[in-house]
Amino acid sequence: MARGLSRDQIGVTDSMVETFGEIIFHLSHNIQKRRGDPIRERDFEAVEAQRAELGLTDAEIAARIGLTETQVLYIRNREERRRFRTGHYHRLNELGGGRRFRADRFTPHMDHFKFSDDALELRAAMTFEPERVRHYVEAGFWRDDTLSGWLDRHADAAPDSPAIRTADTTIAFGALAEQVARLAGGLSRAGVRRGDVVGVQLPNIPEYLIAYLAIVRLGGVMTTVYMPYRAAEMETLLGHSRARAFICMTDAGGFAAAEAALSLKSALPALEAVIALGQPVPGAQSLADLMASEPAQPADMPVASDPFLLLYTSGTTDRPKAVPLSYHNMLGNARFGLAEHRIGADDLLLSAAPFGHLFGLYSVHLALAAGACSLLLPMFSPPALAGLIETARPTVLFTAPAHIAACLAGGLFDAHDIASLRLTIMSGSAVPADLARAFAARLGDGRVSQLWGMTETQAGLYTRPDDPIEIAAASAGRPSPGTEVRIAEEDELQVRGPLLFPGYFKNPEANRSAFSEDGWFRTGDTASIDEQGNVTITGRLKDIINRGGVKYNPRDIEELLDRHPKILQSAIVPVPDPVLGEKACCFAVATEGATPTLEELCAYLAEHDIAKHKLPERLELVADMPMTATRKIIKARLKPAGP
Amino acid sequence: MRNKPDIDPEQAKQTILDYCRRKGALAAGVADLDALERIAPAGHRPSDIMPRVKSVIALGVGGQTQGAWTVPAKALGYFGSTETRAYTISYGLAFFIESKFGVRSIYCPPDMDNEAGPRVPLQSLKLHAELAGIGARSLAGDILLHPEFGYMYFASVFTELELPPDEPMADNPCPAPSCVDMYRKVGQTPCMKFCPVQCLSGTIDADGKQAEMNYDMAACAEMTQQYETVPAAIANALNADTPEAREDALFDPDNKMLWYKMSVGSGGLLAQCFECMRVCPIATKAPLADPILRHRAAQAEEA
Numbered sequence: 027m028a029r030g031l032s033r034d035q036i037g038v039t040d041s042m043v044e045t046f047g048e049i050i051f052h053l054s055h056n057i058q059k060r061r062g063d064p065i066r067e068r069d070f071e072a073v074e075a076q077r078a079e080l081g082l083t084d085a086e087i088a089a090r091i092g093l094t095e096t097q098v099l100y101i102r103n104r105e106e107r108r109r110f111r112t113g114h115y116h117r118l119n120e121l122g123g124g125r126r127f128r129a130d131r132f133t134p135h136m137d138h139f140k141f142s143d144d145a146l147e148l149r150a151a152m153t154f155e156p157e158r159v160r161h162y163v164e165a166g167f168w169r170d171d172t173l174s175g176w177l178d179r180h181a182d183a184a185p186d187s188p189a190i191r192t193a194d195t196t197i198a199f200g201a202l203a204e205q206v207a208r209l210a211g212g213l214s215r216a217g218v219r220r221g222d223v224v225g226v227q228l229p230n231i232p233e234y235l236i237a238y239l240a241i242v243r244l245g246g247v248m249t250t251v252y253m254p255y256r257a258a259e260m261e262t263l264l265g266h267s268r269a270r271a272f273i274c275m276t277d278a279g280g281f282a283a284a285e286a287a288l289s290l291k292s293a294l295p296a297l298e299a300v301i302a303l304g305q306p307v308p309g310a311q312s313l314a315d316l317m318a319s320e321p322a323q324p325a326d327m328p329v330a331s332d333p334f335l336l337l338y339t340s341g342t343t344d345r346p347k348a349v350p351l352s353y354h355n356m357l358g359n360a361r362f363g364l365a366e367h368r369i370g371a372d373d374l375l376l377s378a379a380p381f382g383h384l385f386g387l388y389s390v391h392l393a394l395a396a397g398a399c400s401l402l403l404p405m406f407s408p409p410a411l412a413g414l415i416e417t418a419r420p421t422v423l424f425t426a427p428a429h430i431a432a433c434l435a436g437g438l439f440d441a442h443d444i445a446s447l448r449l450t451i452m453s454g455s456a457v458p459a460d461l462a463r464a465f466a467a468r469l470g471d472g473r474v475s476q477l478w479g480m481t482e483t484q485a486g487l488y489t490r491p492d493d494p495i496e497i498a499a500a501s502a503g504r505p506s507p508g509t510e511v512r513i514a515e516e517d518e519l520q521v522r523g524p525l526l527f528p529g530y531f532k533n534p535e536a537n538r539s540a541f542s543e544d545g546w547f548r549t550g551d552t553a554s555i556d557e558q559g560n561v562t563i564t565g566r567l568k569d570i571i572n573r574g575g576v577k578y579n580p581r582d583i584e585e586l587l588d589r590h591p592k593i594l595q596s597a598i599v600p601v602p603d604p605v606l607g608e609k610a611c612c613f614a615v616a617t618e619g620a621t622p623t624l625e626e627l628c629a630y631l632a633e634h635d636i637a638k639h640k641l642p643e644r645l646e647l648v649a650d651m652p653m654t655a656t657r658k659i660i661k662a663r664l665k666p667a668g669p
Numbered sequence: 670m671r672n673k674p675d676i677d678p679e680q681a682k683q684t685i686l687d688y689c690r691r692k693g694a695l696a697a698g699v700a701d702l703d704a705l706e707r708i709a710p711a712g713h714r715p716s717d718i719m720p721r722v723k724s725v726i727a728l729g730v731g732g733q734t735q736g737a738w739t740v741p742a743k744a745l746g747y748f749g750s751t752e753t754r755a756y757t758i759s760y761g762l763a764f765f766i767e768s769k770f771g772v773r774s775i776y777c778p779p780d781m782d783n784e785a786g787p788r789v790p791l792q793s794l795k796l797h798a799e800l801a802g803i804g805a806r807s808l809a810g811d812i813l814l815h816p817e818f819g820y821m822y823f824a825s826v827f828t829e830l831e832l833p834p835d836e837p838m839a840d841n842p843c844p845a846p847s848c849v850d851m852y853r854k855v856g857q858t859p860c861m862k863f864c865p866v867q868c869l870s871g872t873i874d875a876d877g878k879q880a881e882m883n884y885d886m887a888a889c890a891e892m893t894q895q896y897e898t899v900p901a902a903i904a905n906a907l908n909a910d911t912p913e914a915r916e917d918a919l920f921d922p923d924n925k926m927l928w929y930k931m932s933v934g935s936g937g938l939l940a941q942c943f944e945c946m947r948v949c950p951i952a953t954k955a956p957l958a959d960p961i962l963r964h965r966a967a968q969a970e971e972a
Contacts, residue, residue, distance in 0.1 A: 051887070055788065055789065055886055056885070056886050056887035056890075057884075057885060057886070057887070058810070058811070058882075058883070058884040058885075058886055059881065059882070059883050059884075060806065060811065060879075060881070060882040060884075061880065061881050061882075062879070062880070062881075063805070063806060063841055063878070063879055065708060065796070065799055065800070065806065065837075066799060066805050066806065066837045066838060066841060067837070068701075068704055068800075068837065070704075070707055070708070073707075073708055077710075081886075082710070083710045083711070083712060083713065083789070084789075085710075085711060085712060086710060086711075106887060106890075106897075107900075107901075109887055110887075110891045110897065110901070
């Protein structure tokens with residue numbers, strides 16, 4: 027329309043717009059050129075000579091090129107609109123604060139960073155119940171904590187304080203921040219952008235933590251791959267997470283991890299970069315090279331609501347359960363954990379658990395919350411753990427019961443000085459009471475704490491350092507600050523709170539059964555709560571055996587069997603029975619040279635007042651138990667050999 | 670129609686200029702009507718809207734504190750009531766002339782030409798002021814500058830009272846010596862260098878005078894005339910692929926600011942940028958560019 031008239035009425039066609047748009051635009055006031063200062067000087071000849079360059083009116087243009095004035099008006103207007111870049115005025119917002127506009131400081135909106143579809147899908151998964159979020163924020167559980175923020179704070183306030191120690195090296199916070207910034211620059215060069223997932227499969231070495239902090243500094247998301255995992259698990263995890271990059275060893279104890287990852291690239295279209303630590307691998311980038319990059323200065327630092335971890339509860343199924351976690355979930359839990367565990371900046375924290383497991387990362391989160399130093403044990407072995415405790419003298423130990431059991435069995439805590447341990451936090455699997463007591467007895471003044479957590483929650487329950495050993499040995503303690511627990515049907519422990527993950531990523535089926543109707547997370551653990559609020563984990567719901575309608579949890583029987591002189595380790599699982607529905611089958615690893623029989627084990631259990639219907643009805647002796655990377659028995663893999 | 674015999678043109682002019690200054694104009698003058706009629710394009714000449722016009726009076730107001738030039742441009746961008754003040758003075762002046770001298774006068778409408786669109790003024794207030802000698806064209810897109818008052822907003826009155834015209838400025842204050850130095854070194858003056866959309870370019874001759882001024886008004890307008898983006902925002906919403914994208918297109922915070930500005934009816938607020946003036950030494954540092962400096966000068970004069 028021009029002057030209220032339609033194109034048909036003014037006789038303009040697309041071809042006219044196309045034909046005359048350019049000349050009309052340039053003759054109009056849109057492009058102005060003035061030579062000299064003719065108007066001020068009243069040089070009328072010069073004014074006339076320049077009139078077209080100074081800009082003609084529509085009427086003048088019309089007269090000059092032979093269109094009607096209305097046609098010129100219409101075409102000029104169209105041309106002005108066509109030449110505008112929509113949203114250009116956003117640049118105005120870049121002017122301010124006394125700053126002068128600089129082109130190099132400004133990124134046009136259309137050129138601005140855009141999250142990838144994969145990243146947006148993950149971010150969309152970070153959905154929480156609004157009323158709960160309001161409570162978490164108002165109560166201070168959710169704040170602006172980020173790992174980058176914590177690291178920068180310590181690097182500024184205490185640049186020379188130790189942040190990472192190994193048996194033979196120390197990295198201070200200032201140097202750590204520098205190395206993290208450099209690797210962030212390298213990862214950026216390798217194509218990692220905000221919101222991208224980066225897989226990490228490394229032992230507990232400084233490069234692990236540097237990689238972790240560099241990934242999250244870029245706003246990336248780390249997914250951990252356990253060291254024992256091989257190509258099949260890699261493909262599942264990196265494929266499901268749509269990882270953009272994968273950081274691993276060239277040689278992981280005889281396994282060519284980088285080569286294996288490279289061989290998967292055709293099956294993993296999102297995987298752009300394999301980054302290897304160790305000898306160069308053709309096709310892979312060198313982690314050492316990337317760590318020598320120019321430091322990254324991300325335009326947008328991560329914020330607390332960003333997802334930064336994507337952890338898998340299982341790497342072997344075709345429907346992996348991926349747990350996305352935000353800083354809100356994890357870091358408030360760690361920040362409040364400091365006071366509860368009585369951990370401060372002077373502590374030296376050692377994790378026997380791998381960083382591939384959230385329990386290991388919890389120790390890192392606590393250390394960064396406090397500004398404390400993390401002592402690294404690259405790979406667990408009983409002598410390595412006991413030796414490092416003696417030489418490096420950590421004050422806080424994070425360990426699985428299996429680690430302690432192995433050291434105790436080898437007499438290593440008698441042979442090594444472990445008196446530096448002020449607090450030992452055990453988690454990862456059920457803590458046998460006898461084991462806790464036996465270890466506490468060797469600690470002297472040190473305290474034992476039991477912690478219950480899941481990948482979905484980090485630290486949900488724990489005993490406090492002042493709790494007597496009777497409580498720490500028998501229970502997982504009380505909820506962490508902000509965490510709420512309840513015992514639901516079938517004694518199932520259910521949890522909610524600021525630490526709770528939002529739901530499994532890309533697994534609606536798992537989510538349907540993971541939460542109660544009123545939003546509590548169904549842990550699958552069975553538990554009881556005593557009068558003081560201490561929670562004792564009694565087993566797993568799926569471990570319950572339903573023998574002809576009588577349900578029982580075999581955990582107490584397994585604990586008894588583990589103390590039998592002919593048994594090293596036991597696990598009782600249900601097997602189908604045509605009459606009863608299910609009956610109990612005991613899988614056992616015998617002590618060296620021993621051959622226990624079902625009859626003698628049942629007699630032993632009966633002597634310990636185990637009811638007859640709970641006695642195992644079948645015995646399978648195995649050489650080894652299938653174990654998770656965190657030393658839990660994988661009962662699902664225990665299948666009887668025959669009918 | 671001639672002036673009434675008892676009106677002395679020189680005295681009347683002085684009375685009018687006194688009125689303007691008393692009401693807050695920093696500068697005022699009378700443009701040469703013949704020159705105006707020759708230079709302004711057909712349809713935009715003073716006689717096109719007032720056939721019996723004899724004189725065109727231009728006045729300028731302005732002035733911000735030094736601090737105003739350094740606060741965020743978003744807040745500074747528009748000088749609030751400054752432009753309105755110019756119009757108010759000229760509106761009053763038209764009545765003043767009619768009541769004082771008994772001749773018809775009009776306050777020159779500052780609005781756009783309703784038929785030609787929002788970027789085409791009905792009358793060029795800039796041309797009036799330039800010929801009245803209260804401003805000279807700068808390299809910053811022909812924005813008028815004054816050697817003493819820097820950057821001003823202008824308004825005009827047309828009257829059938831015949832007044833002796835003023836001369837345009839003898840010298841153009843633009844480019845300032847510091848701008849010439851910069852141009853010699855980097856090939857750009859501050860206004861050219863710091864324009865966010867690089868809509869300015871030009872050359873300075875060997876004598877330090879303007880040789881050529883180039884102004885891409887289309888680029889400037891896209892940056893500064895936010896009303897131009899209103900239909901664009903609506904078009905984006907109409908073309909959005911999803912309801913969410915449509916909502917974003919309409920309720921994007923920047924767009925909401927546009928709706929706000931429109932709802933309060935502050936047309937001028939829709940035009941912002943001012944970077945060329947923020948870096949202009951004449952606009953910001955002319956001897957009487959801000960109210961404090963002017964006050965001090967007035968005190969010194971009185972003393």
